[in-house]
Amino acid sequence: MHRTAKYLYIIGGCALAAEREPIKNIERICIENVEKSRENSSPLVKIHAEHVGNLSIPRRSPACFLLKNQQEILISGGCTGPNNHTNTMELLRISPEFSSKILEETLEIGASCSGFDWASKGPFYPIFGGFEAHSCLDDAQVLDQSQNWNAKKLGKKLMPKIKNSTVLALENREFLMFGGWEDEQKTTKAIRKIKFNEDYTDYEVEFAGFLPYPVEGHSMVRIGSNVLLIGGFDGCFVQDSIIKYDLDTKKSEILPEKLSEKRENHVSAVLSDRFLVIAGGWNSRSSLDDVEVFEIQKDSELARCQVNGKLLMARNRPAGVPI
Template sequence: MAKVSSGLAYPERFYAAASYAGFDGSADSTVGAVASKFSNETALLLYALHKQATLGPCNMPKPKSWKPIEHSKWTSWNGLGDMPSTEAMRLFVKILEEEDPGWYSRVSNNVVEPMVDVKMNQNPEVVVAPDNGNAYPEMKTVATVNGHFLESQDKDVVSEGLEVVSVYDQWVSPPVSGKHPKARYEHGAAVIEDKMYIFGGNHNGRYLNDLQVLDMRSWSWSKVEVQERTDGMTSPCAGHSLIPWDGNKLLSVGGHSRDPSETLQVKVFDLPTCTWSTLKTYGKPPISRGGHSVVHVGTTLVIFGGQDANRSLLNDLHILDLESMTWDEMDPVGVPPSPRSDHAAAVHADRYLLIFGGGSHSACFNDLHVLDLQTMEWSRPIQQGEIPSPRAGHSGVTIGENWFIVGGGDNKSGVSETIVLNMSTLVWSVVTTVQGRVSLASEGATVVLSSYSGEDILVAFGGYNGRYNNEVNVLKPSHKTSLQTKLTERPVPDSLSAVQNNTNATRDLESELGMGQEGKTREIVMENTDSERNIPKVEEMNKNLVAVLKAEKEELESSLANERMHAQQLRQELTEAETRNGDLYKELQSLRGQLAAEQSRCFKLEVDVAELRQKLQTMETLRKEVEILQRQKAASEQAALDARQRQSSGGVWGWLAGTPPDQRANIDES
C-alpha cells in the first residue's frame, strides 16, 4: 500500500481529503460535484466510502429503479457491507492519492483546520468524529531511547480496519479491542494462523489456567471456551512453555503448579475440539520443573534447565521425539551451562542450540553457550559487539539467523533494551530502547513471531516490573538492512556455519575492496584540492598512497584469490561427494535388487523342501504298507505249501491203511 504523505493523522486527513474532493459531510452530498474532478465510477466509490466512514453501513431502503442516480449511489454504498469506518477512511484517502497525488499541496491550512472538528473523550487514546460520534482508536507509541514519541504523521497504516504502525525498530501498542486477559507473567504464548494464544501464568501469586486468543488480523481479544473431557482440564501453572504443533495443536510443557507431579507433564490442546489432554509418552521423562527452555527442532522437543518443585536449579538436557513419543536424557560432552532458570534458548540452522542468560538464586547471567546437536558437544563462544548486561526472565524469538531478546531483569530493575544476536557471526547489537516502567522492561513477558502485510513483526505480551501487565506491543524489525550495516563496523569472528557463509564472505571481500578504493581515492582528491600550495608534497604523498593502495590491493586480491580457490575446492569436494553418494546409491539399489532375488529364491527353496518332506512322509507310509503286504504274502505262501504237503500224504486214511509213502505218491500221480 502506498503511504499517504499528507502529514495529517486520521481522521483529520480523511476530512481534509473529503473537503478537497467535494464532500461536506452532509447527508445531501451528491456525486455530481465530485464527478467534475473524477470519473463517475471513482466519484461513486468515493461517495460510498465517505458515507461508510461517517454514517457506517448502509441501512437505507433501496431507491426505486426509476431513480438511476440514487440507485447507483445506494448500490455502491450497500456493497461495502460492514467495512469498519477507519478502513473506509483509509481507502478514501488512498484512492484520492492515486487519482490526484498533489491534492494536499493545494489545500491550505485555513481550509483544513475548519474541517477538523475533533473532540476528545475521557480516554486520550480515542478520537471521536464529529458526524456520528464513532470512536476511532488511535495508536500509542512507546518512548524511544531519545525520549521522543512518534508523531502521528510518521505512522504507516497497514491493517485491515485497524491502524498498526509499521515504523521500523520501534515498539508500538496496537488498538486492541475485546476483553483483555488478566494481567500476568510467566505465562506461555504461541502463534497459529495469525492468532496468538496465551495460556496460564502468574497473577499475585495465583496460578492461572485460562486460554486467551488475540486475533492479529482484527486485533481483538477473546477467551477460548475449553470443553470438558474425562481427564479434566489442565491444572493452573506458570513458568511453562507453549509450543505450536501439528498445525492445530498446542503443547504446554512443564511449569510450576500447586500440586506438581514427579515427572514433567506435556499437555495437548486440540483447537478443533477445544479440549485438553495429556500426551502419552514412553521412556524416562524428566523431573517436573518450571522456568526451563523448550525449543522445537525438526520432530523433537529439546528441554534444558529450569527449577524443580524443591527450587533446585537444573542444567540437564532431555529430548522428546514427537514421532515415537519417547524421552531420551542426553549427556553431552564439554562444559555445560551452570544450573539456571528463566533463560532464553534458540536453535540455529536446525543444528545449534543457543542458551543465553538466566539466573540462579543469587545472580543473573549474560553468558552464551552453544550445543552442537549432531556431535552433542557444549562450547562457549566469544561474543562480539555490544555485549548484553546480565538478565533473567527475558524472552526471545528468531527471524532467520537473527535472535531478538526482549525484556528481563537483574533483580534490581527491568532491562529496557531490545537486542539482537546474529547467530552466524555471534555479534550483538541494540535494536531499540524504551523508557520508564513499561511492560517491555519487565520479567516473564512473552514475545512471539507473526507476520502482517507480508512482513515479520514481534508481538510482546504481559510481564512483571513492580506491577502485572496485560499490554500488547508490536515491533517491526529492520534486521535485513540495519544489521548488515552495523556488522560491517566490527571484525567478524568464526562463524558457526563457515562453509555455508563462504560464498557470502567472498562477495563481501569484493565489495569491501571496491568501497575501500573509492573512499581512499576521494580522500586523495580532497587533499589535492586543499593543498594547491604544496603540490610537490601532495604529489609525493599521492605516490606513497598509491603505492600503499597498490600493495593493499594486491594483498586483498591475493586473499580474494585464496578465498575463491578455497570455495572452488569446497565446490569440487561437494561435487565429488555427490558423485560418490550417487554411485553408492546405485550400488545400494543393485544390492537391494540382488537381495530381493535371493529372498525370492530362498522362498522357492523353502516351498520345494516342504514338498519333499511331504513326499518322504508318503513314502514312509507306503514302505510300511509294502512290509505288511510282504508278510501277508509270505504267510499265504507258507499256508499254501502246508496244504500241498497234506494233500500229497493221502490224508489220514492213507496213513491208517499203512500205504507206503512211495505208493501214495504214485496213487496221487495217477
C-alpha cells in the same frame, strides 16, 4: 528464516508473584486492524484477544512445542503453585475444535522456567535446565514424539544449573542459549551453543559469546538472521531494553527503541509479517495485561506503534506459541 504468524497463543502463567494463583486459561491475540494515526506518523494497531480454551491443570512457565501439523501444541511441566512443579504433559489440539488431553507419559523431572524453542522441528524436542521445587537444574531432557512422547533425562551434565534462559533452534541439531540465572548465583550474559548427536542421546556445549549485559526472564524472536532479546531482568532491575544479536556476525547491540513498560516473564512474537508484539509479564510490582507493538523495518529496526487493546487477563510467566 523469518518466524511469523497470525496468532499468538498465550498459555497459563500466574496472576501474582512467587508462583501464586496459577492460570489454566488460554487466550490468543492477533492484529485485527491497522490504521494511520491522526496524531503522528506511527500506525494505530488494534489488538483482538479471545479465550480459546483451558489447560487440564494450571501451569506457570511450561515448556511448549508447536507440532508440524500446526494444529497441536505439546505442553510439558510448569508449576501449579508455589514450589509445586508438575511432571505431567498434555496435548492441545487447536483445530478444528479445541481440546486438551493429559498424556500417560511424564517428564523425568517436573520443572518450570526451562529453556526451549517452541519451533523445534522434531521428532526430538529438548528442554534445558529449569527450576524444580527449590533448586535450579543442570539437566537436559528430550521428548521423543516417535516414541509416544517418551521423555528421557540425558546422563551428561555440561550446562551450569540454569533457568530463565531463552533457546533458539538452528540447523544440524544445534541450539543457542541466551542468558539465564546461572548456578543459583548470578544472572548471566553468556551465549552457549549446544549440539546433539543424531539420536539426541548425547550433546556438547561450547561458549559462543557474551550479550551486552546479563539477562534472564526475557523473551526472544527471530527475524531473518537477527535475534531480538526483549526486556528481562539483569540481576538488579527489570529491563525495558531490546538486544539485537546477528547470527551471521555473532555480534550484538542494544537497539535505541525501548519498551514503554519495563517487563520480564512476558511473551513475544512476529505477527502479520511486520509487527513485533510483546504481551503480559511482570514489571517488578504486578502482573501485566498490556500489549506493546513495534513495526519491523529494514535490518530489524523497530518503530513504535500506538496500540488499542490488551489481554483478557494479566499474566506473569505464561508461555507463548505463535501460529
